[in-house]
Amino acid sequence: MVSMEFWRLVMPAFLAGLQESLHLALVATAVAFPLGCFVGVGRIMPIAVVRKLCDLYINLVRSTPIPVIFIFLFFALPDVGLRFSAFVCASAGLGLYMASYVAEAVRSGINAVPSGYIEAARALGLDERTVVGRILLPQAIKAVIPTLGNLSVDLIKNTSIAYTISVVELTGTAVQQVTMLAKPIPIFILAVLGYAVLTFPTGAAFRALERNFQYR
Amino acid sequence: MNHQMHRLARVAAGAALAAAAAATSLATAATPTFAPDSTMANIQKRGELVVGVKFDVPMFGQKNPLTGQLQGYEIEIANQLGRDLFGSDGHVKFVEAPGPVREQFVTQHKADLVISTYTITEPRLKTVAFAGPTYESKQAIVVKSDNKTFGSSIPGFAALNDHTVCVVSGSVSNTLLLKDAPQAKIMALSANPDCAKAVRQGRVEAFATDDALLIGFVNETPKEIRFVDNAGGREEPYGIGVNKDSLDLCRWVNERLLDMSKSGTLEKMFASTIGSVTKRKPAPLNAADMTYCK
Numbered sequence A: 001m002v003s004m005e006f007w008r009l010v011m012p013a014f015l016a017g018l019q020e021s022l023h024l025a026l027v028a029t030a031v032a033f034p035l036g037c038f039v040g041v042g043r044i045m046p047i048a049v050v051r052k053l054c055d056l057y058i059n060l061v062r063s064t065p066i067p068v069i070f071i072f073l074f075f076a077l078p079d080v081g082l083r084f085s086a087f088v089c090a091s092a093g094l095g096l097y098m099a100s101y102v103a104e105a106v107r108s109g110i111n112a113v114p115s116g117y118i119e120a121a122r123a124l125g126l127d128e129r130t131v132v133g134r135i136l137l138p139q140a141i142k143a144v145i146p147t148l149g150n151l152s153v154d155l156i157k158n159t160s161i162a163y164t165i166s167v168v169e170l171t172g173t174a175v176q177q178v179t180m181l182a183k184p185i186p187i188f189i190l191a192v193l194g195y196a197v198l199t200f201p202t203g204a205a206f207r208a209l210e211r212n213f214q215y216r
Numbered sequence B: 001m002n003h004q005m006h007r008l009a010r011v012a013a014g015a016a017l018a019a020a021a022a023a024t025s026l027a028t029a030a031t032p033t034f035a036p037d038s039t040m041a042n043i044q045k046r047g048e049l050v051v052g053v054k055f056d057v058p059m060f061g062q063k064n065p066l067t068g069q070l071q072g073y074e075i076e077i078a079n080q081l082g083r084d085l086f087g088s089d090g091h092v093k094f095v096e097a098p099g100p101v102r103e104q105f106v107t108q109h110k111a112d113l114v115i116s117t118y119t120i121t122e123p124r125l126k127t128v129a130f131a132g133p134t135y136e137s138k139q140a141i142v143v144k145s146d147n148k149t150f151g152s153s154i155p156g157f158a159a160l161n162d163h164t165v166c167v168v169s170g171s172v173s174n175t176l177l178l179k180d181a182p183q184a185k186i187m188a189l190s191a192n193p194d195c196a197k198a199v200r201q202g203r204v205e206a207f208a209t210d211d212a213l214l215i216g217f218v219n220e221t222p223k224e225i226r227f228v229d230n231a232g233g234r235e236e237p238y239g240i241g242v243n244k245d246s247l248d249l250c251r252w253v254n255e256r257l258l259d260m261s262k263s264g265t266l267e268k269m270f271a272s273t274i275g276s277v278t279k280r281k282p283a284p285l286n287a288a289d290m291t292y293c294k
Helices: A004-042 A047-062 A066-080 A086-112 A117-125 A126-164 A170-181 A184-215 B002-025 B039-046 B073-086 B097-106 B172-180 B194-201 B213-220 B244-263 B266-270
Strands: B049-053 B061-063 B092-098 B111-121 B129-137 B139-143 B165-168 B184-189 B207-212 B225-230 B236-240
Touching: A004 A086, A004 A126, A004 A184, A047 A086, A047 A117, A066 A086, A066 A126, A066 B194, A086 A126, A086 B139, A117 A126, A126 A184, A126 B225, A170 A184, A170 B172, A170 B184, B039 B073, B039 B184, B039 B244, B049 B073, B061 B073, B061 B111, B073 B092, B073 B111, B073 B129, B073 B225, B073 B244, B073 B266, B097 B111, B097 B236, B111 B129, B129 B244, B139 B194, B139 B213, B165 B172, B172 B184, B172 B207, B172 B225, B184 B194, B184 B207, B194 B207, B194 B213, B207 B213, B213 B225, B236 B244, B244 B266
Parallel strands: B049 B092, B049 B111, B165 B184, B165 B207
Antiparallel strands: B111 B236, B129 B236, B139 B207, B139 B225
């Protein structure tokens, strides 16, 4: 068993790590979702160059492991004079990586919208921007909310990889605490609970969003 | 039977020591003679001394990527032992003994001696006898060559308080740093080369780990980073692994090492390899410290 003293020692750093994980997840989401929507739409654009570029982005980034992206941003870029903090590298890297998945989800959502809607909108004389913004995307997003929910949970868990480039988030904090106190079981259980604290509400929020869209 | 064998071994060992002592007084050119059943005599009969070494640890045992030649402190010790055993060069056969299989090399007689940055530890002493120590390893740091904060040595890890230090997550240096320098800003990465890079790129001031590894990184980019010794570091002895069935060989190696230390040969070998980076001088060997032939 572990003493009260143990928890007093562990908790402040644990909460700081939890906060850092949350911070990382929020910044990465702010990169991943808009960029993913943009690339996903770009992939069905009538302009061939844009389509090809978006295609290349998705295929290239999606097939690169996250640690490689992190190490590239953190260790390789400084060699050409671009030096960012570990946190910036991790949030940007994770955002860029998850954006490729969001883009694929958005594309599949768009494909799920029956072409009759688009044809009807065009027949009514709506311009292309309104067709995409008012008819296509709302239905596409609605179709992919469960997928986006899964991706958000994935993103939260993937923040743990940032510990390999020295971001002291939840996993990094746990590893340091185990190194110091040699009590891996309570510390890693605490880390598991920490991730649950972040992922459970996220999952619940997306389920609520899903219901909200259905009632309309 | 067993008792008899022990007695035989003792007699052989005694004879071997006498022979070794005799050999010492003679010029090294002469081939020493050993008791007929001794391990040394058997190796002489075979014509080669098989030594397990590292092929990838600069300054200790490394295969030069350009020439293919083995070089380093441990290679030089092995070559000298070969000269002492055969009276001439060219009787040492080197085999690569990587970290995880060193015990097998010793216990399965795949090598007569294993000299491969081999730390003498309690668990290993249960299966392996050690001649030496030949080297005392310590936790130390490297910094950028132009670093003004740290001189050539720090008194201990406590000197790293308030500095940014890279360590491998969960490593011995990580533990020591948390304990001795709680105010240090730790950057924990997953591999040693990452930490070396972090120092070169100026992300951290120092990188702390085992000195044998640090020497290798300094050797890679001697213009970019330099070694900073740790005067307060706990010493961990490296030894020469010998099979427990061949304690006569272990004792003979100890005799030879003592002789090399006395004559200054060992110090010369050290200065031209490890010492060129660490600026350390090896303490003279002392028979009282060589207690691992058991």
